[in-house]
Amino acid sequence: xxxxAAEGEPVHLARNLGLFDITMVGVGAMIGAGIFVLTGIAAxxxxxxxxxxxxxxxxxxxxxxxxxxxxxSAIPEAGGGYLWVxxxxxxxxxxxxxxxxxxxxxxxxxxxALGFGAYLASVLASFGLTPSGISEEHLTKALAVAxxxxxxxxxxxxxxxxxxxxxxxxxxxxxxxxIFIISGMAAIFRHPIYLEKFTPFATGGMTGVLTAMGLTxxxxxxxxxxxQAGEEVRDPKKNIPRAIFLSLAxxxxxxxxxAFTAIGAVNPGTxxxxxxxxxxxxxxxxxEAARQFMxxxxxxxxxxxxxxxxSALNATTFSSTRVSFAMGRNRNLPEMFARIHERTQxxxxxxxxxxxxxxxxxxxxxxxxxxxxxxxxxxxxxxQVNIALIVIRKRYSDKLDYGxxxxxxxxxxxxxxxxxxxxxxxxxxxxSVAWFFVVGWIMTGFLLHxxxxxxxxxxxxxxxxxxxxxxxxMPEQFRVMVPIANPKSAEGMINVAAxxxxxxxxxxxxxxxxxxPPQTPLAGGxxxxxxxxxxxxxxxxxxxxxxxxxxxxxxxxxxxxxxIVDTVEDHKVDFVVxxxxxxxxxxxxxxxxxxxxxxxxxxxxxxxxxxxxxxPAKRILVPVVEPRSAxxxxxxxxxxxxxxxxxxxxxxxxxxxxxxxxxxRDAQMERxxxxxxQPGPFNTQDIQALLExxxxxxxxxxxxxxxRSIATRTRDADLLILGSxxxxxxxxxxxxxxxxxxxxxxxCPVIMVSPKTVGARFSMQTFFHFFREEPER
Amino acid sequence: xxxxxxxxxxxxxPRDQWGKRKVHSAVNRPLFLVxxxxxxxxxxxxxxxxxxxxxxxxxxxxxxSFFVVIVIxxxxxxxxxxxxxxxxxxxxxxxx
Numbered sequence: 053x054x055x056x057a058a059e060g061e062p063v064h065l066a067r068n069l070g071l072f073d074i075t076m077v078g079v080g081a082m083i084g085a086g087i088f089v090l091t092g093i094a095a096x097x098x099x100x101x102x103x104x105x106x107x108x109x110x111x112x113x114x115x116x117x118x119x120x121x122x123x124x125s126a127i128p129e130a131g132g133g134y135l136w137v138x139x140x141x142x143x144x145x146x147x148x149x150x151x152x153x154x155x156x157x158x159x160x161x162x163x164x165a166l167g168f169g170a171y172l173a174s175v176l177a178s179f180g181l182t183p184s185g186i187s188e189e190h191l192t193k194a195l196a197v198a199x200x201x202x203x204x205x206x207x208x209x210x211x212x213x214x215x216x217x218x219x220x221x222x223x224x225x226x227x228x229x230x231i232f233i234i235s236g237m238a239a240i241f242r243h244p245i246y247l248e249k250f251t252p253f254a255t256g257g258m259t260g261v262l263t264a265m266g267l268t269x270x271x272x273x274x275x276x277x278x279x280q281a282g283e284e285v286r287d288p289k290k291n292i293p294r295a296i297f298l299s300l301a302x303x304x305x306x307x308x309x310x311a312f313t314a315i316g317a318v319n320p321g322t323x324x325x326x327x328x329x330x331x332x333x334x335x336x337x338x339x340e341a342a343r344q345f346m347x348x349x350x351x352x353x354x355x356x357x358x359x360x361x362x363s364a365l366n367a368t369t370f371s372s373t374r375v376s377f378a379m380g381r382n383r384n385l386p387e388m389f390a391r392i393h394e395r396t397q398x399x400x401x402x403x404x405x406x407x408x409x410x411x412x413x414x415x416x417x418x419x420x421x422x423x424x425x426x427x428x429x430x431x432x433x434x435x436q437v438n439i440a441l442i443v444i445r446k447r448y449s450d451k452l453d454y455g456x457x458x459x460x461x462x463x464x465x466x467x468x469x470x471x472x473x474x475x476x477x478x479x480x481x482x483x484s485v486a487w488f489f490v491v492g493w494i495m496t497g498f499l500l501h502x503x504x505x506x507x508x509x510x511x512x513x514x515x516x517x518x519x520x521x522x523x524x525x526m527p528e529q530f531r532v533m534v535p536i537a538n539p540k541s542a543e544g545m546i547n548v549a550a551x552x553x554x555x556x557x558x559x560x561x562x563x564x565x566x567x568x569p570p571q572t573p574l575a576g577g578x579x580x581x582x583x584x585x586x587x588x589x590x591x592x593x594x595x596x597x598x599x600x601x602x603x604x605x606x607x608x609x610x611x612x613x614x615x616i617v618d619t620v621e622d623h624k625v626d627f628v629v630x631x632x633x634x635x636x637x638x639x640x641x642x643x644x645x646x647x648x649x650x651x652x653x654x655x656x657x658x659x660x661x662x663x664x665x666x667x668p669a670k671r672i673l674v675p676v677v678e679p680r681s682a683x684x685x686x687x688x689x690x691x692x693x694x695x696x697x698x699x700x701x702x703x704x705x706x707x708x709x710x711x712x713x714x715x716x717r718d719a720q721m722e723r724x725x726x727x728x729x730q731p732g733p734f735n736t737q738d739i740q741a742l743l744e745x746x747x748x749x750x751x752x753x754x755x756x757x758x759x760r761s762i763a764t765r766t767r768d769a770d771l772l773i774l775g776s777x778x779x780x781x782x783x784x785x786x787x788x789x790x791x792x793x794x795x796x797x798x799x800c801p802v803i804m805v806s807p808k809t810v811g812a813r814f815s816m817q818t819f820f821h822f823f824r825e826e827p828e829r
Numbered sequence: 830x831x832x833x834x835x836x837x838x839x840x841x842x843p844r845d846q847w848g849k850r851k852v853h854s855a856v857n858r859p860l861f862l863v864x865x866x867x868x869x870x871x872x873x874x875x876x877x878x879x880x881x882x883x884x885x886x887x888x889x890x891x892x893x894s895f896f897v898v899i900v901i902x903x904x905x906x907x908x909x910x911x912x913x914x915x916x917x918x919x920x921x922x923x924x925x
Binding site for chain 2: 100101103104107108110111114118121125126127128139247248249250251252253254258261289290293294297298300301304305308445448449450451452453454455456457458459460461
């Protein structure tokens with residue numbers, strides 16, 4: 053596992069796990085308490101077709117295991133599934149994967165605690181030690197709470213199950229199951245008539261088989277721990293996928309044989325079918341079956357069950373605590389989750405929260421619903437990992453070194469996604485209670501992410517500010533920001549920004565970005581601060597001369613647009629003024645990557661100023677197609693208009709299609725005139741007076757070719773001000789944006805105004821964009 | 830964790846090799862399809878066999894199909910790693 057050292061250098065654990073060791077880790081994790089506790093419960097809905105349910109679960113697990121083999125060989129980091137989801141899917145998925153993982157492990161802990169309670173209650177009953185006046189169910193729950201508290205205490209003290217003890221328990225479990233299978237097979241072959249117990253086979257039909265699949269799915273998870281130990285594995289690229297496949301090759305046949313012997317070797321002594329008899333004994337079904345045909349069967353199975361449930365409970369308490377602790381440390385949960393106890397050095401609050409969750413679920417709902425809730429949550433987690441595989445393959449496959457590559461991509465993961473989703477949804481049929489808990493948990497997670505984790509993630513992920521010189525600004529002050537890339541053109545940009553800020557007593561924000569190469573950590577970019585300092589001082593002098601409230605800041609960033617968007621967010625900027633050289637009209641990158649990204653992600657108005665533009669200008673042309681956009685465009689134009697010269701003119705040109713009627717055109721002109729009577733964002737109240745004085749002209753023209761029509765008129769203008777909508781992906785890629793085509797053919801300098809859009813972040817464009825490009829972090 | 834973090838942790842290929850390797854599964858596809866078809870048929874036989882001989886034929890067929898997929902996956906891991914090693918070796922040969 054990689055951990056940050058004090059000096060910032062990574063520390064690597066010794067790679068001392070070979071193929072055998074890591075395979076045993078996987079087998080041990082899979083043959084947990086699930087098979088002991090759930091065989092009896094699942095026999096109810098499936099009947100003898102429990103064997104088929106196990107086989108089909110083996111198929112679903114094999115497909116997901118292939119995903120883990122591929123990603124685990126290419127990205128063998130301790131985070132495993134959580135890391136891949138975070139890597140491949142939008143950020144909230146990473147949060148949700150952690151949130152769901154916490155719940156899944158905690159609820160699995162509840163299941164194991166209840167299993168332990170049932171096993172111990174049975175032992176107490178066999179010795180006649182059952183307390184009087186307490187029902188079996190209540191005793192089971194009380195014991196479950198007691199054992200959960202015990203393991204919370206053990207984990208608080210920091211005592212972990214030593215590796216060798218863990219291996220002994222795993223081998224003991226396998227040995228007990230092996231004796232169970234061999235004894236059962238011997239009984240079946242001694243009495244071939246026992247094979248008739250498998251007829252009828254699927255007593256609950258396909259519905260029963262699917263229910264049993266959903267119920268027992270938890271017994272098939274555990275191989276993902278192989279990936280979590282990836283940083284300690286020798287030759288991980290080769291050994292991780294091999295260990296995953298070998299674990300499945302051992303576990304799936306064992307489960308099928310356990311089901312076969314549990315149903316075939318039992319003689320209930322009545323006409324009752326075996327599967328019904330097993331279902332009646334529920335979590336004790338396997339132990340009761342062993343009592344019939346295995347020497348010291350019940351005792352061995354009960355001991356095996358007690359050890360399995362305790363070891364599984366210990367593991368799930370530990371893992372759920374670790375997940376919530378990690379989420380607290382990453383500021384996804386309140387930081388108190390990351391608090392370490394001074395004496396025991398354990399995350400005691402995360403542990404307490406996990407313990408409370410385990411106990412609550414164990415007490416609140418019956419064991420079958422607990423199992424169903426854990427199953428659904430694990431299924432949804434695996435669903436995310438399958439989606440992450442498709443995205444990671446698309447984005448990073450040419451940058452990663454694979455030890456295993458899943459065939460038939462993306463058909464196979466897509467089929468698996470369908471199977472998992474179907475199985476998870478089907479569980480509603482078995483336990484709607486489980487789904488209510490799962491949906492409630494996920495919805496709580498969404499709310500928590502939206503209102504708690506997301507703002508903190510942004511804060512933590514933001515490009516760092518390394519220099520900040522600012523006067524005291526009023527909180528609600530209007531802010532105009534100028535990102536300065538080129539000190540030579542900075543003065544022009546600052547002048548434009550000052551003209552916008554002055555009428556409303558706004559503040560200028562001068563943003564300098566020190567670009568750091570992608571190979572260098574952002575913290576390492578501080579050395580470039582000295583290089584940028586002269587430009588900072590130079591632009592600050594320009595701003596001082598303008599006698600405006602201004603602040604200067606320097607941010608380190610790999611991508612300049614990220615720094616701009618971060619500053620817009622944390623400084624609550626109203627307007628960004630960006631310089632543009634006036635070329636690069638390629639369809640994919642319309643006017644440059646940084647401007648394109650700022651237009652896409654910045655939640656404010658953006659002014660794109662061609663570097664050769666000079667303000668104030670005497671003859672300004674403002675083409676307007678939509679009357680509603682006129683107010684902002686004309687307000688901006690008014691601020692850049694040189695009214696000192698008598699012959700100066702600001703022309704608002706409305707263009708309508710040739711087929712438009714005169715009445716329609718007049719109505720549009722009337723709407724534009726009405727729009728201009730509003731004060732606009734810059735409090736430009738003299739527009740009406742300028743209109744009356746004829747300094748602002750309203751003209752209209754009919755034209756089929758808007759681009760050519762405007763371009764022709766720019767010959768008589770000093771400045772062209774265009775509105776630029778944030779077009780969707782289709783328009784942008786297929787037809788290009790009209791304003792940029794106009795800008796490309798304009799005879800005079802151009803300024804484009806892109807208004808702030810509401811809710812643009814969640815547009816379909818953003819949705820598709822996510823599948824098309826790498827995330828920027 | 831971003832691509833940049835993965836790169837820093839030494840998980841990605843060296844930058845000069847980005848985009849040069851084509852991701853290709855080393856799994857024997859025809860055999861995989863045969864095994865997958867076998868598993869599907871096995872499931873149907875188990876279900877429709879109603880606990881009779883057909884069910885057990887299905888169970889056996891399932892186990893065989895399952896092991897075939899496991900074996901071809903294990904072989905694919907070996908082949909994949911060998912292919913990567915030989916791809917790494919090519920530039921060395923050229924430079925040497």
